[in-house]
Amino acid sequence: MAEAGCGMTGAISDIEAFRRLVLERSGLSLGADKDYLLQSRLTPLMREEGLATLEALFARLRLDPRGRLAQRAIDAMATHESYFFRDATPFDQLRDTLLPALVARRTGARRLRIWSAACSSGQEPYSLAMLLLEERRLMPDWTVEILATDMSQPILDRARRGVYSDFEASRGLSEARRSRWLRREGGDWSIAPEVRALVEFRPHNLMDGTAGMGRFDLIFCRNVLIYFEQLQKRWALARLSEALEPDGALVLGSAETVVGLDSAFEPMPGLRGAFQPHDRSERLRA
Ligand SMILES: C[S@@+](CC[C@H](N)C(=O)[O-])C[C@H]1O[C@@H](n2cnc3c(N)ncnc32)[C@H](O)[C@@H]1O
Structure with missing residues (x-):
């Protein structure tokens, strides 16, 4: 399995396309200030899939934007924090x-x-x-x-x-x-x-x-x-x-x-x- 890259290697247009995909499919807004989240949240998925860079991941998503990998990438951008009787x-x-x-x-x-x-x-x-x-x-x-x-x-x-x-x-x-x-x-x-x-x-x-x-x-x-x-x-x-x-x-x-x-x-x-x-x-x- 290839080692996942740590640098933000995806081209700007790829990142914009991913932001749009996430927005259209989930409503979640990934402003430019959230770029650091792309890196940290997508790295585990890239590792699992043997993809070395964000660019490689985005290329796969472009081929199949409604597929299983796209859904997992969208899920990875969501915050799942929860607890019992939250806020009372x-x-x-x-x-x-x-x-x-x-x-x-x-x-x-x-x-x-x-x-x-x-x-x-x-x-x-x-x-x-x-x-x-x-x-x-x-x-x-x-x-x-x-x-x-x-x-x-x-x-x-x-x-x-x-x-x-x-x-x-x-x-x-x-x-x-x-x-x-x-x-x-x-x-x-x-x-x-x-x-x-x-x-x-x-x-x-x-x-x-x-x-x-x-x-x-x-x-x-x-x-x-x-x-x-x-x-x-x-x-x-x-x-x-x-x-x-x-x-x-x-x-x-x-x-x-x-x-x-x-x-x-x-x-x-x-x-x-x-x-x-x-x-x-x-x-x-x-
Ligand atoms: C922060 S948790 C909130 C959990 C719980 N409602 C609470 O307040 O503790 C947000 C959840 O929203 C889900 N989510 C995000 N976008 C969604 C969408 N478009 N449709 C359904 N669930 C979505 C995420 O998967 C995540 O589990």
Whole structure:
């Protein structure tokens, strides 16, 4: 296997073509200030494929821009950082405000559907499942579904495995929660079966439509749109709005907002990082 080169050897036009490929296929914005990321994130892939330079990798991508290698290169440019009950506030708001309100409105259907869009290694959907199990008394015999999606197949495989290191299992989880919802497995921690049972993992790209996915009462789409270009952000928000029930809520990451994006959403009064469709009050009156 050839040694991977460390210098930025790809010609500018190649790098621009790669930026465009990543943007079109994932929405992720790789500004020129991110060139250092190209090098560090693509080097492991180049090594695996026996490619000595970025130029060689880009040449392969040009031949097959929709192939497996291109998808792996795009995945490599994404940030997969995640942890349990990330930022705490969205989960506290869900428990204290959003969930009781939704449950009150769904007593007829006795069904809740939640989408964790861009779920990475699974901590977000599993946190949602833990919280819903903790609040189960509100909806004792309801059908509760959590769909967890990501564009990256390897990260979805990890999420589905549901096995976390000591460090990962202590990030965001109190000891009480960890011993209740995770099991010791060798030196690691494994998600308990009742938590897993609520979550279905599936590949999905936020640049694609949501046909066939049905409507959700809640969508968590956190810490991903922050990496998108404006146009792609608007596009993804429009798709999310199509998949949200008219009285549902969209929850974004703490550094993300819909404000100034001319999207279908507006902030929910009194809540942080939670958004509702613009015409919610009219739709609820109808
Ligand atoms: C930083 S993680 C966020 C994980 C979790 N939502 C959280 O807040 O902890 C961002 C994830 O978004 C995924 N992603 C990036 N672009 C995407 C796209 N166009 N469609 C679906 N997932 C995408 C990445 O693969 C990555 O796993």
